[in-house]
Amino acid sequence: MRQCYGMANRADDIPVSPRTRFSLGSMTKLFTAMTLLRLRDDGAVELTTPVVDILPPTSRPRTLRSDVTVGHLLTHTSGIADYFEEETVGDDWPTEFAALWSDLPVYRVTRPHDVLPLFSNLDPYRSPGATFQYSNAGYVLAGLVIEAVGDMPYTEAVQRCVFDPALMTDSGFFAADEVRPLTATGYLPPSEPGKPWRTNVFAMPSVGGPDGGAFSNVGDLERLVEQFESGRVVSPATVTEALSPQAEIDETTATGYGMFLAGEGRARYWYSEGADPGAEALLWRFPDLDVTAVVLSNVNDYAWDIGEAIVDTIKGAAD
Numbered sequence: 566m567r568q569c570y571g572m573a574n575r576a577d578d579i580p581v582s583p584r585t586r587f588s589l590g591s592m593t594k595l596f597t598a599m600t601l602l603r604l605r606d607d608g609a610v611e612l613t614t615p616v617v618d619i620l621p622p623t624s625r626p627r628t629l630r631s632d633v634t635v636g637h638l639l640t641h642t643s644g645i646a647d648y649f650e651e652e653t654v655g656d657d658w659p660t661e662f663a664a665l666w667s668d669l670p671v672y673r674v675t676r677p678h679d680v681l682p683l684f685s686n687l688d689p690y691r692s693p694g695a696t697f698q699y700s701n702a703g704y705v706l707a708g709l710v711i712e713a714v715g716d717m718p719y720t721e722a723v724q725r726c727v728f729d730p731a732l733m734t735d736s737g738f739f740a741a742d743e744v745r746p747l748t749a750t751g752y753l754p755p756s757e758p759g760k761p762w763r764t765n766v767f768a769m770p771s772v773g774g775p776d777g778g779a780f781s782n783v784g785d786l787e788r789l790v791e792q793f794e795s796g797r798v799v800s801p802a803t804v805t806e807a808l809s810p811q812a813e814i815d816e817t818t819a820t821g822y823g824m825f826l827a828g829e830g831r832a833r834y835w836y837s838e839g840a841d842p843g844a845e846a847l848l849w850r851f852p853d854l855d856v857t858a859v860v861l862s863n864v865n866d867y868a869w870d871i872g873e874a875i876v877d878t879i880k881g882a883a884d
Contacts, residue, residue: 567783573749573863575762586735586748586780587861588769589846590839593779594704595789596727597719598639598823600711602799602807603726610714612636616706619713624678625706626685630693637693638707639822640812644695646687647702648680659753659842659865663768671741674770677708677719697812697820701776708775719775731792736781741771748780749863751843765843777841783859790850790857808835832883834876840865847872854883 569581604610612635616625619635626645637643649662665683666674673679684702708719715722720738728736739745751765773779781789792798799807810819810826819826824835828851836849845868847860858875862868 571864573747575750575752581749581863582747583784584735584747584782585861586739586745586782587846587863588749588751588773588841588844589777589779589781589861590841590844591701591777592837592839592846592848593773593775593777594839595823595837595848596723596779597704597707597711597775598807599793599798600715600723600726601635601639601707602803602822604711604715604722606800606803610635610710612639616710619710620706624681624709624713626681626687626702628686628688629706630689633693635707635710636811636822638700638703638710640820641697641700641703642694642812643700643703643706644689644691644693644698645700645702645706646684646690647698647700648683648687649701659768663765663842666767666770671767671769672771674774675740675772677705677712677774680705680770680774680776697814704776705774711775720772723779727789727798730798731785731789733781733785733789736779736785738773738778739780741766741769745780747782749861751841751863753843753865765841768842769844777839783861786848786859787857790848794850794852828880830883832880840868845869849876849879851879851883854879 567583571581573579573581573585605612614635615631616633616635617629617631633643711722712719753763753765755762770778794804796804807822809821811822812820814820817827824837826835828834831853834849834851839846843863845862845865847868849858856879860868860872
């Protein structure tokens with residue numbers, strides 16, 4: 566069942582449709598992890614390899630410890646300093662995120678390397694492997710690792726390793742100045758009462774990267790789940806590994822490689838989520854129930870309420 570509400574383009578009164586492509590925010594990290602795992606399956610990289618053995622000094626933080634591995638990046642256990650603290654920002658986080666680009670103009674952020682100045686001189690929080698702490702910067706480095714071992718741009722690697730084998734023909738990394746059909750515009754509330762809605766064009770990098778910003782739609786994400794779990798994106802053994810707990814988050818939640826794990830029994834599930842200014846994306850997969858739930862939005866503060874209601878209904882059906 567698919568339901569659509571609201572406008573993909575408010576200026577021209579174009580409604581959301583089942584094929585509308587939305588910015589996914591940090592759900593893009595799922596694609597980054599799957600790409601690295603695919604490259605590992607192909608023998609191009611090992612998760613135990615130190616990042617400093619792959620990336621030259623010009624493509625990594627000056628403060629990067631020599632014991633941070635590729636696997637640490639994918640499980641948010643690298644201990645490196647982040648450029649945007651997900652856990653400490655307040656309710657006005659879209660404004661705080663947009664402020665990142667006041668000194669680093671969004672039109673100059675088109676490759677993973679362009680984000681390095683935001684955290685390249687920050688000291689690590691702690692030694693790697695000790696504690697889970699959500700890290701955008703860690704996934705930026707994961708994208709740089711992909712470019713180094715795959716010998717191609719990050720976006721091309723995701724296309725070859727994930728989008729193509731998963732039959733995701735509507736997905737991609739769309740630049741802010743590209744006119745694309747069936748693509749939702751991300752919206753921010755009016756700056757003050759009576760003013761018009763604003764787009765997120767100045768609040769986001771002009772091209773998405775390994776930590777966030779890819780575009781997709783419900784159909785493509787459903788195909789991704791099917792093709793991933795069937796072993797067509799990565800090997801069946803790697804699927805099992807990715808969906809196994811790699812680091813504990815709290816008493817009820819763990820992280821695999823690129824996705825989070827929760828629930829138990831028939832109600833166990835894995836999930837991915839993302840939020841950027843003018844974008845929210847949620848995906849839950851209940852393997853034992855063969856149920857996939859996806860919520861995509863081009864405004865903030867609505868997707869989670871809808872998603873929680875859906876998940877509660879699914880969990881209730883599992884009892």
